[in-house]
Amino acid sequence: MAVSWARAAYMRRAELFLRLATIDPAAARRQDDYIERAADMLDGVVTYKRGSVPGTYVCPCNDGKHVLVYSREGDSVRVVSLISSSSGWTL
Amino acid sequence: MGHLISLKALRDIVAADGLQNVRIVHETAHWCIELVMCGTRKTLATVAGDVRRFSSRDIAIKLLAKPGSHQGSFAMELAALVFDESFDNLVTPSSGNSASYEAYVEEEIRRSYATKGPVLPAGEVNGRMAVLKASFPTKKPG
Numbered sequence: 001m002a003v004s005w006a007r008a009a010y011m012r013r014a015e016l017f018l019r020l021a022t023i024d025p026a027a028a029r030r031q032d033d034y035i036e037r038a039a040d041m042l043d044g045v046v047t048y049k050r051g052s053v054p055g056t057y058v059c060p061c062n063d064g065k066h067v068l069v070y071s072r073e074g075d076s077v078r079v080v081s082l083i084s085s086s087s088g089w090t091l
Numbered sequence: 092m093g094h095l096i097s098l099k100a101l102r103d104i105v106a107a108d109g110l111q112n113v114r115i116v117h118e119t120a121h122w123c124i125e126l127v128m129c130g131t132r133k134t135l136a137t138v139a140g141d142v143r144r145f146s147s148r149d150i151a152i153k154l155l156a157k158p159g160s161h162q163g164s165f166a167m168e169l170a171a172l173v174f175d176e177s178f179d180n181l182v183t184p185s186s187g188n189s190a191s192y193e194a195y196v197e198e199e200i201r202r203s204y205a206t207k208g209p210v211l212p213a214g215e216v217n218g219r220m221a222v223l224k225a226s227f228p229t230k231k232p233g
Contacts, residue, residue, distance in 0.1 A: 006206070013220065018223070021224075026229060040213060067196075069199070083196060
């Protein structure tokens with residue numbers, strides 16, 4: 001099983017890192033490590049809650065602020081989006 | 092099996108130990124307890140698996156004992172064990188508007204899933220991020 005990232009999701013991840021890294025690089029690294037770990041762990045048997053769109057699943061990152069949206073296609077996992085969690089979301 | 096306590100009771104336990112606030116947020120399939128201490132929000136723990144051997148107070152103490160630690164994921168068992176409030180009552184997005192949040196999530200998922208762009212292997216993405224991380228100092232500027 002292999003994990004891949006949609007370009008848009010990767011760009012979002014980089015954007016999140018850069019936004020925080022200009023203020024606190026260490027915190028940005030920690031945040032990205034959580035995201036990386038969560039995505040890498042999708043390369044297993046665990047299936048998380050189904051997303052609102054058929055074929056998608058949502059996996060919380062342990063930073064408490066972001067949620068990975070992914071799909072399973074055959075033996076591969078594709079991270080399609082990285083979105084704010086409810087606790088990290090503001091209007 | 093521990094006993095059920097209300098969210099208020101858990102707040103009281105946490106407050107008695109000197110913390111100012113406790114927030115319960117719903118992270119998709121998981122529960123996460125966040126404690127606000129001295130104005131700094133720290134996720135004290137996310138605990139997966141069997142927490143049934145702990146009493147509710149033990150859980151609170153365990154969280155306090157490990158500030159900043161991450162122990163996996165705080166799964167639904169904890170909610171069933173600790174809280175006697177309904178799921179909806181526990182969902183408290185920071186905006187206070189869970190309906191809007193759900194709409195935001197659905198729109199984001201729909202839009203991103205529909206986009207059939209190129210994909211990159213996780214190893215390559217992680218490598219690029221490692222390069223990005225290395226370009227920043229290890230400490231706060233200034």
